[in-house]
Amino acid sequence: MISLSDYTYHLPDQRIARYPLAERDQSKLLVYQNGQIAHRQFSDLAASLPDKSILFFNDTKVIPARLLFKKETGALIEVFLLDPVAPASLVQQAMEVTGEATWHCAIGNLKRWPVGTCLSLQHQTLTLEATLADAEKQRVTLRWTPEHLTFSEVMVETGKIPLPPYLHRDAEESDKERYQTVYSQAAGAVAAPTAGLHFTDRVFSALDERSIRRDFLTLHVSAGTFQPVKVANAAEHQMHAEQVIVSRANIENLLNANGPIVAVGTTSMRTLESLYWYGVKLIDNPQAAFLVAQDEPYQLPCELPRDAALEAVLQKMVRSGVDRITGSTAIYIVPGYTFRVCQGLITNFHQPASTLLLLIAAFVDEDWRTIYQAALRSDYRFLSYGDSSLLLPKKG
Template sequence: MKNTPTEISLNDYTYNLPEEKIAKEPLKERSDSKLLTYKNGILGHDVFNNIAEHIPSGACLIFNNTRVIPARLFFVKDTGALIEIFLLEPLAPTNEVASAMLVKNTCVWKCMIGNLKKWKEDQALRLELHDGQQLKVKITDRQQQLVEFTWDSNEVFVHVLEAAGKIPLPPYINREVTFEDQERYQTVYSKFEGAVAAPTAGLHFDDKTLESLSKKKVDFDYLTLHVSAGTFQPIKVDNVLEHAMHSEQVVVTLENINTLLSKNFIVSVGTTSMRTLESLYWYGVKLINGETEFFINKLYPYDHEAGVLPSKSDALEAVKRYLIEKSLTQITGQTEIFIFPGYKFRICNGLITNFHLPGSTLILLVAAFIGEDWREVYKKAIANDYRFLSYGDSSLLLPS
């Protein structure tokens, strides 16, 4: 039987967010942000640098170690027209994000193009890099907005982007990128380039906070989800089930799976880590059912044939066996999992997350995790002058 609801109203997951509550700048110190705690239905207030006092000893925090790339590129035509190219996902010579960062000479990406009508399909645009080198772009498919990049240096693509691009701050910040953003819109543990938006729950952590957690015998592990531009996409339909979820690339290691199998209390640092972890469970279900493709479509947890589902350990053991059989130390997959109320969490026991836009997929995820109490959490956050969205304050959600 299928468990997919037929309708979820967007109006049930909105709230009034005053413009002045949106954080436009980062705090001077990462861990000075406020921390709203929700434990077994009880709300509290603290500062993020005290988060170790609220995490159970023996818990394991799962971080997303993706690194934001300078995904916004600006080209000026001879006529003066400005063309903006926003990188979305690589297509050639590889569609694996990590590998795409290391290609040389040429590549093709799916993009969003600003002022597209001013750019003719047979017209090449150029941007000066350094030492007389150039980056050249041309459209290979106008309808799909596919762009070919070529450059005449021997540098890998990520270094070309660092020379030519800008960090893509969320549109609601509504200001120019500054030098400070280059560092503050990355987590201190970011490692693998490929995201076009930061996993913002992790922006509050600094070395001192991580050390305090280690002293409390809280363990850490790191996986990768390359956050896509879909994270900025608002829901524009009344029935949220009709919202198109963007696929995002995830990388999970054998070490991650061993960690998850050995820990009883998993706290996801951010919604991106949570989506990865829950997708991993469903990939284990697919393997048990004889399907090997690591792609979780948005309604798979609700749509697939129900019955008695595997335990967390059974699903993870299935993934582990598959990796060992294929002599793999990690696996790359795609997920567009849509977590909304009615979803049963299989791996995550806790969530550290910022405060999200009304009527967003992330509000639906929070509502799925803590139920109707999400309204009280947001009401208290607004009443107590919490800062919202990417550069805003944090919450620790421990529903049981």
């Protein structure tokens, strides 16, 4: 039993950052290390990290996943892309599809859109048509001309950036840049890995000066990240699955780390921890697929050393002759979870009673409340466009 009421707090509306600061790295940085709290600026991150740290970033890129169609009657239909269905179900491949694609979507005003009805969007020389293929499964088939354009190119021209619902505003032109990390590469997320929004070239240069290494993996953040926990016992919450892409170099860098492994954001942390559990599964079954269910970390054998699990993943890649693997994780990190890979976390301040706050509580134990109270007292800005924290819990 994990009582959700134990993981809530009062977040005044005025503390939610509706817009980012003018400069990314001028946000506040709360540093929590060995039980002590210090207040700094994000531009001071390099000086705040332990020697020989290695940072792991999520390089996913937010796609303009909101499509707005207007019927001849004037009714607005919103199509919010969630997961690709055909001809490719892997996000990376789906973004390169040309001509036609079917996606699982969240549809606004669904009752006004009969199955089989075609809606159309015109943007300069580009035409995008949407047909409701399956109302129950909310599957939409999209076709476009010119057909040689990739789906990614079509979305850039016709879609809108999907801001978090708690911002209570529509996306503006500036959000196209500011709701992306400066290092985003792999298009496919419908929400930004917001811990990374604070990084700038200036911060990266400071990290280089301290010889703090960095590496990039991918988790395509889904809309499920905003899904509220609606059950009193948080353990009963149904976690969302997300696609992850990990390279052989990622595994080698983890194995060769001689300092703290610091995840930049909860999505990077969930990816890194999922790798351990995939390794555990491979020891038992060398043919196991890269799929981590939400309950597996609490059911699988857990005595395997971290490096043995990571080595199992590396050897699987070597045997398969691949440099990267694509998988899916629904890992649900809640109080009681034992962290296998990560020793540090850079993250924003999260909503009360959310899966993200449960992860924070799992990482820093009861100190989460002290950290959040300190941030509220010190006028920190909260949520996606808010301030940041560096969490380095006590060892052992």
